[in-house]
Amino acid sequence: xxxxxxxxxxxxxxxxxxxxxxxxxxxxxxxxxxxxxxxxxxxxxxxxxxxxxxxxxxxxxxxxxxxxxxxxxxxxxxxxxxxxxxxxxxxxxxxxxxxxxxxxxxxxxxxxxxxxxxxxxxxxxxxxxxxxxxxxxxxxxxxxxxxxxxxxxxxxxxxxxxxxxxxxxxxxxxxxxxxxxxxxxxxxxxxxxxxxxxxxxxxxxxxxxxxxxxxxxxxxxxxxxxxxxxxxxxxxxxxxxxxxxxxxxxxxxxxxxxxxxxxxxxxxxxxxxxxxxxxxxxxxxxxxxxxxxxxxxxxxxxxxxxxxxxxxxxxxxxxxxxxxxxxxxxxxxxxxxxxxxxxxxxxxxxxxxxxxxxxxxxxxxxxxxxxxxxxxxxxxxxxxxxxxxxxxxxxxxxxxx
Ligand code: SF4
Numbered sequence: 049x050x051x052x053x054x055x056x057x058x059x060x061x062x063x064x065x066x067x068x069x070x071x072x073x074x075x076x077x078x079x080x081x082x083x084x085x086x087x088x089x090x091x092x093x094x095x096x097x098x099x100x101x102x103x104x105x106x107x108x109x110x111x112x113x114x115x116x117x118x119x120x121x122x123x124x125x126x127x128x129x130x131x132x133x134x135x136x137x138x139x140x141x142x143x144x145x146x147x148x149x150x151x152x153x154x155x156x157x158x159x160x161x162x163x164x165x166x167x168x169x170x171x172x173x174x175x176x177x178x179x180x181x182x183x184x185x186x187x188x189x190x191x192x193x194x195x196x197x198x199x200x201x202x203x204x205x206x207x208x209x210x211x212x213x214x215x216x217x218x219x220x221x222x223x224x225x226x227x228x229x230x231x232x233x234x235x236x237x238x239x240x241x242x243x244x245x246x247x248x249x250x251x252x253x254x255x256x257x258x259x260x261x262x263x264x265x266x267x268x269x270x271x272x273x274x275x276x277x278x279x280x281x282x283x284x285x286x287x288x289x290x291x292x293x294x295x296x297x298x299x300x301x302x303x304x305x306x307x308x309x310x311x312x313x314x315x316x317x318x319x320x321x322x323x324x325x326x327x328x329x330x331x332x333x334x335x336x337x338x339x340x341x342x343x344x345x346x347x348x349x350x351x352x353x354x355x356x357x358x359x360x361x362x363x364x365x366x367x368x369x370x371x372x373x374x375x376x377x378x379x380x381x382x383x384x385x386x387x388x389x390x391x392x393x394x395x396x397x398x399x400x401x402x403x404x405x406x407x408x409x410x411x412x413x414x415x416x417x418x419x420x421x422x423x424x425x426x427x428x429x430x431x432x433x434x435x436x437x438x439x440x441x442x443x444x445x446x447x448x449x
Pocket of ligand 1: 131132133134135138139140141142177178179
């Protein structure tokens with residue numbers, strides 16, 4: 049099978065993993081910039097494509113947003129679509145007949161990716177994998193990235209999955225090689241994971257590699273440039289949002305994760321959960337909003353409002369829920385309120401608050417239009433603020449997600 053055919057298959061299988069949507073600003077990026085778009089010499093490894101038109105690579109590329117806001121194009125693929133695990137929601141699970149099993153050899157993947165990079169199509173690699181032979185899969189993914197770094201001198205962005213039960217030496221090498229590592233916990237605790245897999249162990253196999261990685265990052269200062277993330281499948285284990293956000297809070301506090309991703313469950317045919325109802329995408333959105341409150345707005349887990357079923361209400365975003373429950377905190381005078389107070393106003397975000405703080409020394413805000421121009425959702429903020437000492441006019445907003 050040609051490299052591109054394998055990439056089409058294994059890239060498609062990796063599509064469900066959304067934990068690569070953002071990436072850390074890459075300290076090595078400046079080194080690769082001048083390499084992209086270089087013309088290829090006639091004896092380049094692109095002999096792989098000799099005599100053929102290169103097929104459009106776009107379907108196998110994903111976009112990741114760097115922490116400095118820049119978008120980069122990354123190749124997103126599995127090392128192998130073979131798997132000995134039985135995750136009940138997964139299209140790649142063992143025994144699912146309709147999935148075609150293919151595997152990259154480390155050199156094949158490294159050389160193929162290098163071609164794509166040299167042609168200027170991708171600046172980064174996200175490498176995940178099915179699990180075969182326990183931790184042996186991770187030896188192969190590490191071997192591929194090792195080749196990429198040493199043989200092909202690739203200095204760009206690499207996000208490498210740590211396999212379930214990964215050993216400490218492999219985790220250490222992964223951190224040395226990658227800019228970001230991750231383990232998808234999939235469920236917020238051991239009890240819920242049992243509803244998603246009969247072959248994965250939450251604490252020993254999934255949490256332990258994250259803990260080991262965190263310990264290594266504490267011990268070796270040069271590892272500080274590598275970040276860690278995880279992902280939950282939302283709704284497949286009938287877990288509550290309270291359980292998810294409680295685990296998220298611990299992951300940020302104890303393991304210093306850079307991000308937690310939430311992926312609304314969609315049933316896959318020929319899996320044990322094929323008849324399970326899909327998760328409302330609005331639930332995923334509410335989890336992201338609650339997550340932002342924890343990470344960027346100074347909220348604590350105890351300040352999140354859950355309904356009687358321990359879920360985040362779908363009809364109102366979590367920040368507005370909090371503001372409505374605390375009328376004693378509002379209205380806030382935009383001209384005088386502290387940064388932390390302004391961040392609690394629905395409709396104001398970190399960027400618009402920073403702009404307000406910067407401008408208000410020399411400018412008196414009198415209209416909602418002025419806040420809008422700074423990027424705020426001014427109508428949403430109107431009931432909670434004073435402009436020039438007065439409540440701004442309010443418009444009736446019928447529905448807001
Ligand atoms: S470990 Fe689970 S989620 Fe990952 S590929 Fe195998 S079955 Fe799918």
